[in-house]
Each structure stands twice: as C-alpha cells, then as structure tokens.
Amino acid sequence: MAKKQTATIQIFIGGVWITAGEFDPVGSSHESGGYFEYDGDYDINYMPIETPSLRVGLKYPVNFGLYQENRWFAFLLDILPSGAGRRVWAKRLGITQDYSSDLQMLLNGAGNAPGNIRVLEAAIPPLKSHPGFKREEVVAKNADFIEYAEAQGAVVAGATDVAGDAPKFLLSRAKNGSWHPDGALFDEYIQDCWLVKFPRGKKEGDYTVLRNEAPYYEVARLFGIRTGQPLEFDNDSLFIPRFDRVAGEPFLRLxxxxxxxxxxxxxxxxxxxxxxxxxxxxxxxxxxxxxxxxxxxxxxxxxxxxxxxxxxxxxxxxxxxxxxxxxxxxxxxxxxxxxxxxxxxxxxxxxxxxxxxxxxxxxxxxxxxxxxxxxxxxxxxxxxxxxxxxxxxxxxxxxxxxxxxxxxxxxxxxxxxxxxxxxxxxxx
Structure with missing residues (x-):
C-alpha cells in the first residue's frame, strides 16, 4: 500500500527556511478537505512571539491545535501552480492538468512561490554554477533560457485567476548582471528580483494591454495608490520589480x-x-x-x-x-x-x-x-x-x-x- 503523501510547509524566517508544520490532505484535489498542524518545535519557538508573518495564513494563528477544513486551506492555492506554470509541470510529471493532479502539483511545483512560504518536498536546490542569460535573451525567449527556467520551476501562473495563457517568469538578476530563474542562485549572489511577463495571446489587443501596463502603473502612482518600482517595457516583454523580495544582508522574503x-x-x-x-x-x-x-x-x-x-x-x-x-x-x-x-x-x-x-x-x-x-x-x-x-x-x-x-x-x-x-x- 502506497504511503500517504503529506506536504511539509516551511516559512522563511531570519534568512533560513524553518519547518512550520504539515498539511495532511484528505484527497488529491483542492476541492477535498485536509488538516494542518504546526510543528511542536515551531510552536515552542514562535508562539510566544507570534506575528502574522509567522503564520502559514492569516486565519491560522500559531498554536498547538489541529486545523481542519472541508477544502484545502486557502493559503495553499496561493502557491499551487496554475496557468502556464501548471501546464509545464503537467508535462514534466506526465500527469493531467485537472484538479485531480493538485497534490502532485503542490508537492513538485510549490517550492519557490511568491511570498515567504513553500513546500519542502518541492524545493529545488540552487545551482552551484550557471552563466545565466543576458536580458535580450530573456526578451527573445531564448530556447535555452526557457529550458533553464522550466527546470528551476520559474514559470508561474498566467494573467488570470483561472487559466492564463501567457507565461510569467520569476527571475533573479545576479550581481554580475546575468539573469537566472528565481531559486537558481544562492541569496548572497542576488542583486534584485523580477517578474517578467509576455502577451497573453497573439492578437493585437494582447499586445496593447501589455504595452500600456507600465504607463497605467504610473497613472496609479500619481493617483495616490501604493505602488512599487516603475515597470519596464522591453520589446513585448514587461519587467516588473518584485516587492516581496529584498536583496541584502539578510535577504528578505516578505x-x-x-x-x-x-x-x-x-x-x-x-x-x-x-x-x-x-x-x-x-x-x-x-x-x-x-x-x-x-x-x-x-x-x-x-x-x-x-x-x-x-x-x-x-x-x-x-x-x-x-x-x-x-x-x-x-x-x-x-x-x-x-x-x-x-x-x-x-x-x-x-x-x-x-x-x-x-x-x-x-x-x-x-x-x-x-x-x-x-x-x-x-x-x-x-x-x-x-x-x-x-x-x-x-x-x-x-x-x-x-x-x-x-x-x-x-x-x-x-x-x-x-x-x-x-x-x-x-x-x-
């Protein structure tokens, strides 16, 4: 009988990944229920100083109890591959893209999501050495770059909540100026982190939307909206500085x-x-x-x-x-x-x-x-x-x-x- 699969949830704290607890799914789809329990050592170390950033989700304070939901915990859907990223993982794993594959997607593709939580079983170790790519090769979607990004799990969701078509790449720029999939570099070598996206489709409207996202962002800034750094449009590619990563000593994953x-x-x-x-x-x-x-x-x-x-x-x-x-x-x-x-x-x-x-x-x-x-x-x-x-x-x-x-x-x-x-x- 096959061993029941669980997911170890880790949180990035003080420059290192700490095991926060374990998710025990009832079924392989997010539409099924599940249990989550904080690790005993995590409770002892962090319950006395509990802050929202130490929780796996805002609804789940650190304590010794067992949490149960009739569907998967909503915080897992934030890190579960979807859109273009889901298609890449389905191809790599030889599985379907439907919800019955959610558990395999979680255990393989949720190792380096935005934010400060990850699934330990899905973590891909940084590479010891790789020359990386030039920005123009990223813009051109160079075949070797795509292969490198897919191997590191850097292809993320498309542009919509359900099934966006355009790939988005989570990238890191090294201090020497080369570009790498996020997670491929050790933190000390990172200059800054980016999300790069391309048109959702090949129709003119797709290109118009992407071309105008950067100036739209500046309208929002002048309107008084909380914004990050300016977006950079480059030959049908949009480079977006990430605000959940802060390079430095220590490196922060917010x-x-x-x-x-x-x-x-x-x-x-x-x-x-x-x-x-x-x-x-x-x-x-x-x-x-x-x-x-x-x-x-x-x-x-x-x-x-x-x-x-x-x-x-x-x-x-x-x-x-x-x-x-x-x-x-x-x-x-x-x-x-x-x-x-x-x-x-x-x-x-x-x-x-x-x-x-x-x-x-x-x-x-x-x-x-x-x-x-x-x-x-x-x-x-x-x-x-x-x-x-x-x-x-x-x-x-x-x-x-x-x-x-x-x-x-x-x-x-x-x-x-x-x-x-x-x-x-x-x-x-």
Missing part, C-alpha cells in the same frame, strides 16, 4: 497573502463581493481605516480605467517581520477591457450597493463601511474628493504615455464615475 486566502476562499474563478473583502481587510490590517481607504482608492481607479481583472487573488496583504500587515503595492493593473478574451469583473459590490454594473452607489458604500473602522461622513468626504481627479484621468493618462486608443476607451467611464462621486456632495 509574507504575501492574497485577499482570497485571507478570506478563506479555497476555489478558483468564484465571484466575490467587495463587502466581504473589506471585512477581511478590517480584520487583519494593522491600520484598518487606512487600508480600507487604500482598497477603495484602487476600486475607484479600477472602475474608471476599466481594469476588469480584479479577482481576489489580484490584491494581497504584505506581511512584514515586525508584525505590520498592509495591502501590498498594486500589481496586475492594466486596461483589461481590451483583452480579446473579454475579462469580466470577479469582485463586485452587492446589488443594494451596485444597482448598475460598474457604477456603485458611493453613498451606500459609505453607509456600509461606516461600521468598519471608518466614520461614514469622513468616507463620503473621501469619495467626493476624488470626483475632480477622476475627471482629469484622461489628461493624466496622456501625460504618462498611455496610448490614445486606450484613453478613448475610458473617457466616458471616467466622466460617469466622476459624476457619481460628485453626487456624494449632496450628503455633506
């Missing part, structure tokens, strides 16, 4: 957990409601009021600039070693309304708050969130203050280099959202 995970959503492609995600932010953020406003600022901009790919894995908490929990810098923000596949919003407000699709009643939002670490009147003033900035977004987009076709596609919506925000003034 905790990164999606709102889906923190909300206990252990499924792909499900419709979620902003009300529920706001409750999650209110529960776990160090500064609930400030982070709710950051989330609302992003919602206003997503609606205005028609970034429809707003599922709950496209927003995450970043968990710092000092215990601070806040929304991570913005990511996956682009003119997705132009995507040829037609990406619908996956996070919406309930019907009493959003009677018209894409046009929330901001007064109703304020009334609802007034109970979550915010004063209703202050929130209404907050919404009203964005009417003019939203109206001016098309001009701002032009200033930072967003293409005219994209601007034309959002001008009407910006006017509509600005008008909706102005209506709030009647309650002030």
């Amino acid at each position: 905790g990164l957990e999606s709102l889906a995970s923190a909300s206990g959503i252990s499924a792909y492609g499900v419709l979620t409601y902003h009300e529920d995600l706001c409750k999650t932010i209110s529960e776990f953020a160090t500064d609930p009021s400030g982070e709710l406003r950051e989330y609302l600022r992003r919602e206003i901009l997503n609606l205005s600039l028609r970034n429809t790919d707003n599922h709950s894995r496209n927003t995450a908490f970043i968990k710092y070693p000092n215990g601070k929990v806040e929304l991570s810098p913005l990511y996956d923000f682009a003119p997705m309304f132009l995507d040829p596949e037609g990406i619908a919003r996956a996070s919406i407000w309930g019907p009493s708050i959003e009677p018209r699709k894409g046009r929330p009643d901001w007064i109703a939002v304020g009334e609802y969130l007034g109970n979550l670490h915010n004063d209703e009147h202050d929130l209404l003033e907050f919404f009203y203050s964005f009417a003019e900035p939203v109206e001016e977004l098309p001009a701002l987009m032009d200033q930072v280099g967003v293409e005219r076709e994209v601007i034309a596609g959002v001008e009407i919506r910006c006017g509509e959202i600005a008008a909706d925000l102005r209506l709030v003034g009647g309650r002030l």
Whole structure:
C-alpha cells in the first residue's frame, strides 16, 4: 500500500527556511478537505512571539491545535501552480492538468512561490554554477533560457485567476548582471528580483494591454495608490520589480497573502463581493481605516480605467517581520477591457450597493463601511474628493504615455464615475 503523501510547509524566517508544520490532505484535489498542524518545535519557538508573518495564513494563528477544513486551506492555492506554470509541470510529471493532479502539483511545483512560504518536498536546490542569460535573451525567449527556467520551476501562473495563457517568469538578476530563474542562485549572489511577463495571446489587443501596463502603473502612482518600482517595457516583454523580495544582508522574503486566502476562499474563478473583502481587510490590517481607504482608492481607479481583472487573488496583504500587515503595492493593473478574451469583473459590490454594473452607489458604500473602522461622513468626504481627479484621468493618462486608443476607451467611464462621486456632495 502506497504511503500517504503529506506536504511539509516551511516559512522563511531570519534568512533560513524553518519547518512550520504539515498539511495532511484528505484527497488529491483542492476541492477535498485536509488538516494542518504546526510543528511542536515551531510552536515552542514562535508562539510566544507570534506575528502574522509567522503564520502559514492569516486565519491560522500559531498554536498547538489541529486545523481542519472541508477544502484545502486557502493559503495553499496561493502557491499551487496554475496557468502556464501548471501546464509545464503537467508535462514534466506526465500527469493531467485537472484538479485531480493538485497534490502532485503542490508537492513538485510549490517550492519557490511568491511570498515567504513553500513546500519542502518541492524545493529545488540552487545551482552551484550557471552563466545565466543576458536580458535580450530573456526578451527573445531564448530556447535555452526557457529550458533553464522550466527546470528551476520559474514559470508561474498566467494573467488570470483561472487559466492564463501567457507565461510569467520569476527571475533573479545576479550581481554580475546575468539573469537566472528565481531559486537558481544562492541569496548572497542576488542583486534584485523580477517578474517578467509576455502577451497573453497573439492578437493585437494582447499586445496593447501589455504595452500600456507600465504607463497605467504610473497613472496609479500619481493617483495616490501604493505602488512599487516603475515597470519596464522591453520589446513585448514587461519587467516588473518584485516587492516581496529584498536583496541584502539578510535577504528578505516578505509574507504575501492574497485577499482570497485571507478570506478563506479555497476555489478558483468564484465571484466575490467587495463587502466581504473589506471585512477581511478590517480584520487583519494593522491600520484598518487606512487600508480600507487604500482598497477603495484602487476600486475607484479600477472602475474608471476599466481594469476588469480584479479577482481576489489580484490584491494581497504584505506581511512584514515586525508584525505590520498592509495591502501590498498594486500589481496586475492594466486596461483589461481590451483583452480579446473579454475579462469580466470577479469582485463586485452587492446589488443594494451596485444597482448598475460598474457604477456603485458611493453613498451606500459609505453607509456600509461606516461600521468598519471608518466614520461614514469622513468616507463620503473621501469619495467626493476624488470626483475632480477622476475627471482629469484622461489628461493624466496622456501625460504618462498611455496610448490614445486606450484613453478613448475610458473617457466616458471616467466622466460617469466622476459624476457619481460628485453626487456624494449632496450628503455633506
């Protein structure tokens, strides 16, 4: 009889990987249940100083108890290969891509995910030596580079929550300037870490979306959204500096957990409601009021600039070693309304708050969130203050280099959202 397979979950703490506990699945699919128990030594060492970054997931404080769920723990879906990465692993392992292969995907492909947790059984040791590749070889998707990246498990999810087609590569740039798959280098040789992605498909809309993601990010920065370093577009490739990795002494892997995970959503492609995600932010953020406003600022901009790919894995908490929990810098923000596949919003407000699709009643939002670490009147003033900035977004987009076709596609919506925000003034 084959031995039952379990997954050893490790957390990166103080420059080393520490075994946090063991996941014992009921079945091979994430749709089945499972158990998680923190390791006894981990409990003894870290329970007295427990902070969110020391948890496998925000919903699971460090203790001596046994956790049980009817589906896999949601934090596992954050590190489970999907999209292009899942296809690569299926080919390498000779298994199917369907959910029945989830356990093998976890045990083989979750050894170097974004954030600060990994599955020990899936960890691929760094290579002792490899010359790496030049940036232009990465851009050209050189065949040897692709093989190197796949061997190190550096191909990650596609652009959408369910099954994105375009590969994204997690890469590290060495101090000598050469490029390597993330995990191929020892930490002391790393200069910085990147995510590189390519067009989702071969249609013109796919290229337009990718070309405009970098200037879209600058619009967000000027709009007051929390952002990371500028994105770099290079010949149909987008180089994105990672904010969950900080090279130096010591090398930091910061905790990164999606709102889906923190909300206990252990499924792909499900419709979620902003009300529920706001409750999650209110529960776990160090500064609930400030982070709710950051989330609302992003919602206003997503609606205005028609970034429809707003599922709950496209927003995450970043968990710092000092215990601070806040929304991570913005990511996956682009003119997705132009995507040829037609990406619908996956996070919406309930019907009493959003009677018209894409046009929330901001007064109703304020009334609802007034109970979550915010004063209703202050929130209404907050919404009203964005009417003019939203109206001016098309001009701002032009200033930072967003293409005219994209601007034309959002001008009407910006006017509509600005008008909706102005209506709030009647309650002030």
